Amino acid sequence: MNRPSKIVCVGRNYLEHARELGNEVPERPLLFFKPPSSIIANGEAVVLPPESERVEHEGEIAVVIGRRARRVRAADAWDYVEGIAPLNDVTARDLQKTDGQWTRAKGFDTFCPLGTMVPLAEIADRDALEVICRVNGEVRQHGRVGDMAFNIPTLIEYISGVMTLEPGDVIATGTPAGVAPLQPGDVVEVEIPGVGTLTNPVQAA
Numbered sequence: 071m072n073r074p075s076k077i078v079c080v081g082r083n084y085l086e087h088a089r090e091l092g093n094e095v096p097e098r099p100l101l102f103f104k105p106p107s108s109i110i111a112n113g114e115a116v117v118l119p120p121e122s123e124r125v126e127h128e129g130e131i132a133v134v135i136g137r138r139a140r141r142v143r144a145a146d147a148w149d150y151v152e153g154i155a156p157l158n159d160v161t162a163r164d165l166q167k168t169d170g171q172w173t174r175a176k177g178f179d180t181f182c183p184l185g186t187m188v189p190l191a192e193i194a195d196r197d198a199l200e201v202i203c204r205v206n207g208e209v210r211q212h213g214r215v216g217d218m219a220f221n222i223p224t225l226i227e228y229i230s231g232v233m234t235l236e237p238g239d240v241i242a243t244g245t246p247a248g249v250a251p252l253q254p255g256d257v258v259e260v261e262i263p264g265v266g267t268l269t270n271p272v273q274a275a
Contacts, residue, residue: 074134074238077104077182078229079159081172083218083244090247095219099228102172104159104242108182115273117180118254122162125252128245129203129211129260132157133222134187139235147223150235154193156185156201156260156268157242161249184240185260185268193264196222201246204259213246 081100082093110116118125136152159176160183166175190196196215203211215221220228225241235241252258256272 077240079242080244084246086247124164126249128159133241135235135239139230142230144223144227147226153187153189155187158183183270202261211248
């Protein structure tokens with residue numbers, strides 16, 4: 071997969087994750103960006119930057135756009151999707167809180183592990199998609215698309231009403247509850263059953 075022009079992320083899209091951070095689910099999708107320079111592949115290391123003392127995993131279902139999308143209706147949204155991939159929205163939680171906006175906390179190099187995309191046509195039931203995040207083999211997060219505040223077609227409609235989505239662009243659809251700090255030596259896995267598993271070691275800078 072080529073590097074996307076943008077990675078559009080959705081914050082607080084699972085009720086229990088919003089609650090664990092002391093937040094309410096927003097009335098409309100809460101959007102932010104990760105820079106394409108933050109992408110790493112399966113097997114590459116997440117590097118913990120010295121600027122942060124608390125870096126956390128966020129396992130997510132990523133949607134890869136297949137054709138140019140502008141003001142797409144939710145009813146037509148899946149027609150614009152090329153495939154699904156596991157993604158880890160690595161976050162410097164302490165910097166997210168002190169900065170007040172999220173660019174630095176989400177944008178460090180290596181902070182967007184992105185797994186291999188599986189074409190949408192090969193996914194048996196897109197309404198049954200789920201994501202599991204493990205650290206050192208222990209399950210930390212488990213969420214289903216049915217748990218989302220805003221489902222994938224709604225997200226595509228909303229985002230494409232704001233900005234044109236280009237082929238290859240990635241939408242990170244939010245993370246379920248269970249986020250926790252990462253330490254050097256950890257191994258993080260983000261699995262979407264029926265799609266694949268993204269595995270990344272963690273190391274200090």
